[in-house]
Amino acid sequence: MDTPTLELFHYWRSSCSWRVRWALALKGLPYKSTPINLLKKEQSDLSFLKINPSGQVPALSVNGKILSESIAILEWLEETFPISPLLPKDPWLRAEIRSYCAMIASGIQPVTNLRITGYYSNDPEKKAEWARHFMDEGFIPVETMLRKNAGTWSFGETFSMADLFLVPQVYNAHRFAVDMSRFPLAQAIYERSLKTAACDQAAPHNQPGAVNA
Ligand SMILES: N[C@@H](CCC(=O)N[C@@H](CS)C(=O)NCC(=O)O)C(=O)O
Structure with a gap:
């Protein structure tokens, strides 16, 4: 896959967001950073619920399509961008x-x-x-x-x-x-x-x- 346009909805102190930010950094993928302030309950705003109906971060927009759940995001990144592998072959x-x-x-x-x-x-x-x-x-x-x-x-x-x-x-x-x-x-x-x-x-x-x- 050519490098997609990525936008990460995340919160600075969210551990699930950190997992994804770290994988993006390891794989050298640039992304637009969009903070969602959990203390201000921005995750429950209608505009964000349209992005992730679970009302949680992280969510990753890939060429405009949204993926939520950090594990699914990491697995997709791993399968799509095998550089700096996160899982062994065995x-x-x-x-x-x-x-x-x-x-x-x-x-x-x-x-x-x-x-x-x-x-x-x-x-x-x-x-x-x-x-x-x-x-x-x-x-x-x-x-x-x-x-x-x-x-x-x-x-x-x-x-x-x-x-x-x-x-x-x-x-x-x-x-x-x-x-x-x-x-x-x-x-x-x-x-x-x-x-x-x-x-x-x-x-x-x-x-x-x-x-x-
Ligand atoms: N299973 C989800 C969990 C996401 C999650 O719990 N995110 C937290 C931050 S680490 C959150 O958005 N909390 C705010 C809330 O639940 O209202 C994932 O792995 O992405």
Whole structure:
């Protein structure tokens, strides 16, 4: 495919958005950046619901056609732009990496998302306690998988989709004061990743609207 016209609807502190920004940076794909401010509830504006009826970021416009859901976006990017691969060739290893990604994408991120904590309580401390609890619990299987598979990156010496899911989640864990000394491998990969150009370019502090990131 020729380089398409891409527009990313995202929020600077959204972990799902960071996954996609990072993949776009790794694959060298330029895009128009359109911030959706979640704190101002812009995700619920009618104009954005026409783009993503789920009222969530990220959403990627590809030559005017919209793709939502970070996993679908990443899989499409991977299949369409194989440069800087995010998945290995071996089917078993691919499945293991997808399983690890799902632990984060299904097991941790949704239950700690803004709309869940917001429904649970209006009290910032109670919301933080909820998020901390589910991250504390959710990082246990992630760290167990890392003990089995990690090298420099989550799966050995080759950077993969697994790292795209892990690092933004560790960033969120820090926001909610999760004790990451319990998860040293996850923390080490986080620190290592932030020193890479693509991760840093996609990181929250480099996005429009970032505040004290
Ligand atoms: N499964 C979706 C989850 C998207 C999601 O939860 N996005 C969050 C930010 S990380 C969001 O838009 N939250 C605002 C809301 O749910 O109202 C994906 O992977 O793209």
